[in-house]
Amino acid sequence: MSLPIPTAASNAHKPAGTPVNPESVKDVKLFQPFTQKFVKIHNHIGVSPMCMYAADDGHFNDFHIMHYGSLAIKGPGLIIIEASGVVPEGRITPQCGGLWKDSQIEGLKRVVGAIKSQGSTPGLQIAHAGRKASMSPPFKGDYVEGKSNHGWPKNVYAPSAIPFAEHYPEPIEMTKEDIKRTVQAFADAAVRADKAGIEVLEIHAAHGYLISTFLSGSSNKRTDEYGGSFENRSKFALEVVAAVRKVWHSKPLWVRISCTEYSNPEPMGENADGWDIFQAIELAKEFKKLGVDVVDCSSGGIVQGVEYPRGIPMYQVQFAEAIKKEASIATAAVGLIVEGEDAESILQDEKADFILAGREFLRDSAFVLVAAQALNVAINWPQQYSWAVKSRRNTSKAATNKNSEFMTTIP
Secondary structure, eight states, X not given: OOOOOOGXXXXXXSOTTSBSSGGGGTTOGGGSOEEETTEEESSSEEEOOOOOOOOBTTBOOHHHHHHHHHHHTTOOSEEEEEEEESSGGGSSSTTSOBOSSGGGHHHHHHXXXXXXXXXXXXXXXXXXXXXXXXXXXXXXXXXXXXXXXXXXXXXXXXXXXXXXXXXXXOOEXXXXXXXXXXXXXXXXXXXXXXXXXXXXXXXXXXXXXXXXXXXXXXXXXXXXXXXXXXXXXXXXXXXXXXXXXXXXXXXXXXXXXXXXXXXXXXXXXXXXXXXOHHHHHHHHHXXXXXXXXXXXXXXXXXXXXXXXXXXXXXXXHHHHHHHHHXXXXXXXXXXXXOOHHXXXXXXXXXXXXXXXXXXXXXXXXTHHHXXXXXXXXXXXXXXXXXXHHTTOOOOHHHHTOTTOOXXXXXX
16 A cells, blocks of 8 residues: 655655746746646656566566655656556566556555656656567677576567567567557556656657557558558557547647658668658657657667667757647657756747757766756755755856856755
8 A cells, every 4th residue: 555755754845956036048948837738747858668587477566665755755756667568478577567457556646646746747658669678788798588587478569560670579569459458458547647646758669669669660560450651550559649638638748759760871761661750750759649648768778789879968959959840749759868058949949849858867866956966056955955055066067157056055
């Protein structure tokens, strides 16, 4: 049973990452609230979903409360909890989270409670790993988990019986009945997410997982109505979105997609036989018709052996900008956004509507607070930390502007 966070431990009344004086950020978009439907996110910075490989039979536990709570207390407006399998065989690893049965609601609800207690908005990504399922956590290696390690290598599904790589499982080509059951599983997971208190739901349609492989002609070689043309390859994705939107009612619905698979080394180039930005734009237009609120614009992961841009800050922002402008839908930008000034410039230049960072939060959970320093914004800190903050923190960036009050002590 969920245990409430004591009032003394809560920062929901004045979350970290909110401006001390709202008037002071009238020209700083990063620290203004972001509102969709009836959900108000207290700034424009969120934590991308990142797998922790720490669940037991899909159930979240105290590790997840500790992990997500440690992020929430540092001020991100939104935290999207890691990819959670809508069916047991839809997990990437045996240690991934899941939401395919009611017993998994309670653990998720406890994580949600920790996030909400600090004033952050809890999101969740629901997913099916497709042909990338039954693998090991990356910190253990890169191999198939067999039955002795709770894997399911003979029960891996994909649009076509094509493995992602030689050392990955041989997938089973899904039947139409398999597709129908999977669509329903996404909708059922959305209902459970609502019961757990999730406020923003994201469907994972990127990175070579199930929905993503249906979209690309490189991984989808079907000859029925789910393969061939762009319209056919998009059919499964649109059915999932429609089914989820029907039960998710009035809360924000996001979809993460890979905007290109990099088979064409030019990221914004055409790849009609695979997957490219032009098809991604058309898909986003269809998402908008179905009531999707934000397209989370990532890339890659669909095919092996392609060359990715390396070490280029903000290299995926161009996708968010293209989809925002061409599909007239809100987008989230991701990909090596590690500086507060860069995050703000993306919003100011209207290249995206929201900023998501992933690994940067693992490297520095205070990313939001450091971004505020860089932008000379005085923001609230968790009340439990405020006594140590005083009025200023000496960093190389702070030292360049001695007249700025970067932080404040909370009474």
